[in-house]
Amino acid sequence: xxxxxxxxxxxxxxxxxxxxxxxxxGSAPTGDAAALVDQSxxxxxxxxxxxxxxxxxxxxxxxxxxxxxxRLIAGQPGNGAPATSGGTECVGCGEAAVDAEGYCEHCxxxxxxxxxxxxxxxxxxxxxxxxxxxxxxxxxxxxxxFAIAPHNTGVAAVVCDGVGSSPRPETASRAAADTAATxxxxxxGAGASPGDAVRAAVAKAAAAVSALADSPExxxxxxxxxxxxxxxxxxxGWVGDSRAYWLSADDLRAGxxxxxxxxxxxxxxxxxxxxxxxxxxNAELSGDPNATTPDAETLPLGASRRLTDDDSWAAFMVAxxxxxxxxxxxxxNAHVITAWLGADAGEVRPHVRAFLPDRPGTLLVCSxxxxxxxxxxxxxxxxxxxxxxxxxxxxxxxxxxxxxHALDAGGRDNITVAVLPMAAAPSTEQAR
Numbered sequence: 001x002x003x004x005x006x007x008x009x010x011x012x013x014x015x016x017x018x019x020x021x022x023x024x025x026g027s028a029p030t031g032d033a034a035a036l037v038d039q040s041x042x043x044x045x046x047x048x049x050x051x052x053x054x055x056x057x058x059x060x061x062x063x064x065x066x067x068x069x070x071r072l073i074a075g076q077p078g079n080g081a082p083a084t085s086g087g088t089e090c091v092g093c094g095e096a097a098v099d100a101e102g103y104c105e106h107c108x109x110x111x112x113x114x115x116x117x118x119x120x121x122x123x124x125x126x127x128x129x130x131x132x133x134x135x136x137x138x139x140x141x142x143x144x145x146f147a148i149a150p151h152n153t154g155v156a157a158v159v160c161d162g163v164g165s166s167p168r169p170e171t172a173s174r175a176a177a178d179t180a181a182t183x184x185x186x187x188x189g190a191g192a193s194p195g196d197a198v199r200a201a202v203a204k205a206a207a208a209v210s211a212l213a214d215s216p217e218x219x220x221x222x223x224x225x226x227x228x229x230x231x232x233x234x235x236x237g238w239v240g241d242s243r244a245y246w247l248s249a250d251d252l253r254a255g256x257x258x259x260x261x262x263x264x265x266x267x268x269x270x271x272x273x274x275x276x277x278x279x280x281x282n283a284e285l286s287g288d289p290n291a292t293t294p295d296a297e298t299l300p301l302g303a304s305r306r307l308t309d310d311d312s313w314a315a316f317m318v319a320x321x322x323x324x325x326x327x328x329x330x331x332x333n334a335h336v337i338t339a340w341l342g343a344d345a346g347e348v349r350p351h352v353r354a355f356l357p358d359r360p361g362t363l364l365v366c367s368x369x370x371x372x373x374x375x376x377x378x379x380x381x382x383x384x385x386x387x388x389x390x391x392x393x394x395x396x397x398x399x400x401x402x403x404x405h406a407l408d409a410g411g412r413d414n415i416t417v418a419v420l421p422m423a424a425a426p427s428t429e430q431a432r
Contacts, residue, residue, distance in 0.1 A: 147181035221342025369415035
């Protein structure tokens with residue numbers, strides 16, 4: 001993904017160099033030719049939406065404003081042209097002129113979609129949990145999806161982010177999230193371990209997304225992250241750069257930052273990533289296609305931290321020692337992902353890790369529309385702490401708070417977050 005949140009997938013063996021820039025189709029006239037240019041036809045450097053209630057920057061060639069949905073191209077319906085008949089009725093002008101993409105062909109208004117803003121709040125045996133997804137301020141549709149599924153000993157949350165450079169990314173994320181959440185709950189109900197349930201869910205989600213492809217060149221795709229709670233702790237699995245975080249209750253209390261500096265030990269941890277690559281390589285040599293990150297050893301959660309490592313160009317370059325974290329994050333390829341679900345993804349190998357909470361806290365699962373603005377666990381904890389949003393008391397309010405802060409910070413991507421409060425595990429001794 002690029003720094004603004006557009007998802008771009010690349011094959012894992014692609015070279016680390018930047019992609020060549022393409023010249024614009026045509027160049028500005030020079031010399032005498034420039035003098036002949038009709039100045040009345042020159043457009044300002046930044047075009048803005050003509051809707052007086054909007055006014056955001058728009059770009060040449062765009063038909064609709066991605067912020068408010070107004071049509072931008074003159075001479076087409078939307079500028080007083082006669083409305084077409086037989087369509088769905090527009091919520092703005094009332095004409096039956098809504099096209100297949102959800103725009104009114106008479107007034108240009110983008111119709112509200114079911115996925116523009118979604119909220120789910122559930123009461124589970126382990127307590128309340130919640131999720132919120134919002135399309136943000138830039139895009140005309142929400143390409144994120146999430147699903148929350150209670151199971152017999154806890155709850156599973158799945159967040160998927162459609163890859164924007166692929167066709168129909170919103171269908172990929174929806175299929176993956178729904179398929180995975182259902183499979184996790186089913187597998188756990190049948191007695192599977194959380195790690196095996198997550199691996200089975202990723203396999204079924206990958207198959208569901210691959211089935212959407214018209215061809216290998218027209219393959220919808222998405223990232224994936226799942227978190228499963230239960231009496232034995234937390235299990236997370238992921239493919240791509242959607243993330244899971246642990247936010248300790250101590251770090252969320254207003255006026256009490258916990259144990260001093262928050263330990264975001266998952267942030268581009270080169271040593272951990274190198275160990276993970278070695279584990280994957282050794283598992284491949286041993287003939288075990290499912291063993292990626294070993295989850296037999298349950299790790300203590302402790303203070304707030306990130307639980308996942310991105311499948312991204314930046315993470316790979318840091319893990320390999322080629323760049324420092326600051327250098328990698330400043331590179332244009334920083335958020336290009338190196339693994340995803342889709343017919344063009346090749347063999348999908350999820351990362352799976354297990355953790356044991358030694359104190360109460362909150363499991364947070366999110367897309368990059370949130371973490372692009374607040375990448376560290378300490379930053380996410382600070383947002384909730386400063387807003388006095390207590391996830392344990394009101395997980396839906398905490399999820400709304402995080403989404404609102406991402407919108408206020410720019411909202412340049414779809415934003416999705418699931419909030420799962422947890423108590424400390426009954427026993428904090430690790431089985432080794």
